[in-house]
Amino acid sequence: MMLTRSLGALCATALAACAAFSSGPANADDDAVSHGHGDSHGQPVKVMIISMFGPEGQVWxxxxGPWRDIAVDGLSPDYPTVHCNKQEICVMTTxxxxxxxxxxxxxxxxxxxxDLRHTYFMVAGIAGIDPQQGTVGSAAWAKYLVDFGIQWEIDGREIPSNWNTGYLGINTTxxxxKPPLDYRTEVFQLNTRLADTAFALSHSVTLSDDAQAQAARAKYSYAPANRPPTVIQCDTLAGDTWWSGxxxxxxxxxxxxxxxxxxxVYCTTQQEDNATYEALKRxxxxxxxxLNRVAVLRAGSDFDRPYEGQTxxxxxxxxxxxGGFTIAIENLFRTGNPLVQDIATHWGEWREGVPQH
Incomplete structure (x- = not known):
């Protein structure tokens, strides 16, 4: 996967440190389900914002705020609490x-x-971005989550002469x-209506930009790489290996x-989203x-491949x-907050499911 974390931010935070396109048919409206302590279902949450490391959560x-910090057993020792405000909007970091x-x-x-049975989950994180689909600072709502790591690999210096890559699906030739999808986590399809609603609420927001990012994107000879950042719809690829090329x-x-x-349509590369979705699926x-209440937003902090003449x-x-790190973090908030606020302030329309807009 392309590098998507600022080295400085990583250092600063280190100490604080379906197989068949599941679109989430599970119904979360069964009020008979208990969360494990009597008849209580726990604290209700309208929106749970999922960040992956400190700066992604901090922008929210x-x-x-103001926030109430709630400890949850089993969270990361670096991020052991969930932060919730009076609107029943919460932020967690995985x-x-x-x-x-x-x-x-x-x-x-x-x-x-x-009580998360009616909660909308919004993953909001930075990512590498394909310059044919967006640019540094662009924010992309996904409809598909694809795992790039579940493949067979042959070293690029040893691939057969009639192959164009050293990667192939597991148990293919x-x-x-297309592989048989034996892992059941290789690809997931998100709720299209929610993704489209999120895009409609945010597509016209003014995104952050800076001179360093403008200079970097000017080195690309084609659009949209060399254009200002925008809100887009395209899909995201997960894998723990950071890559470039x-x-x-x-x-x-x-x-x-x-x-x-x-x-x-691939456009962003990150590490976590298939794992996050599989846990939600369980x-x-x-x-x-x-699962019909899961949205994924990724903002481009850097290009996944070089411009012509660069290695x-x-x-x-x-x-x-x-220069994409700071504006990508800011644009997560600018792009994601319209959805968050629409849900929280019009809860009567959202409680039973994504409304018809």
């Missing part, structure tokens, strides 16, 4: 990577502390084949098409959450020079 904490995301979301959803980027595009039967299977190594090692 700085704007929507820790980075597949393992942290899955463990934290499982701890949250199986805790008796909260060529890179172009034109050829790996093409595999990301191809892999997304293969796993979504041509319906998905909770939905016992009616603790509703992939330079793009990887000097990602911070693109």
């Amino acid at each position: 904490l700085d704007r929507l 820790g980075m990577g597949h393992a942290n995301a899955a463990a934290s979301i499982m701890a949250l959803t199986f805790s008796p502390v909260f 060529s890179p172009a084949d 034109t050829l790996l980027g093409q595999r990301a595009r191809d892999w997304t098409k293969i796993l979504t039967d041509g319906k998905g 909770a939905a299977s016992v009616h603790k959450v509703d 992939s190594a330079d793009n990887l090692l000097n990602y911070a020079a693109q």
Whole structure:
């Protein structure tokens, strides 16, 4: 996966430190389900904002407080509390990577502390971005979550002469084949109505930008890479390996098409989202959450591949020079907050499901 974390931010936070396109059929409106302590269902939550590391969560904490901090057993030791305000909007931070995301979301959803049966979950994090789909600072609402890490790999120096990549689906015979999806987490489809509503509420917001990002994107000879950031709709690819490169980027595009039967369009690369969704799916299977209420927003902090004349190594090692980190964090708030506020302030319209807009 392309580098998406600011080195400085990482250092600062280190000490604080469906297989078949499941669209979430589980119904979370079964009021007979208990959270494990008598008839109490715990504290209700209208919106749970899921961040992955400190700065992603802090942009919300700085704007929507005051907050009450609520400890939840099993969360990351770096981020052991959930922050909730009087609007019943909460912010949690999972820790980075597949393992942290899955463990934290499982701890949250199986805790008796909260009633999450009607909660809307919004993943809001930064990511690498495909310059053919967006630019640094662009914010993308996803409809598909694709796992880039569940593949077979042959070293690029040893691939067969008739292959265009060293990657192929597990238990397939060529890179172009769709795998049997034995893991059941390779691809998920989000609720299209929620994704479209989120986009409609946010597509015209004014996004943050800065001179450093403008200089970085000007090195690309084509749009939208060299245009100002916008709110877009395209899909996100998860994998714990941070990557950079034109050829790996093409595999990301191809892999997304293969796993979504041509319906998905790759544009952002991150680490956690398939793991987060699978944990929510486990909770939905016992009616603790509703998978139709999951939205994923990723903002481009750096390009996933170099501009013409740049090496992939330079793009990887000097990602911070693109200037996208600060504006991507800010644009998560600017893009995600219209959805958050619409849910919280018009709860009567949202409580039973995504309204017809």
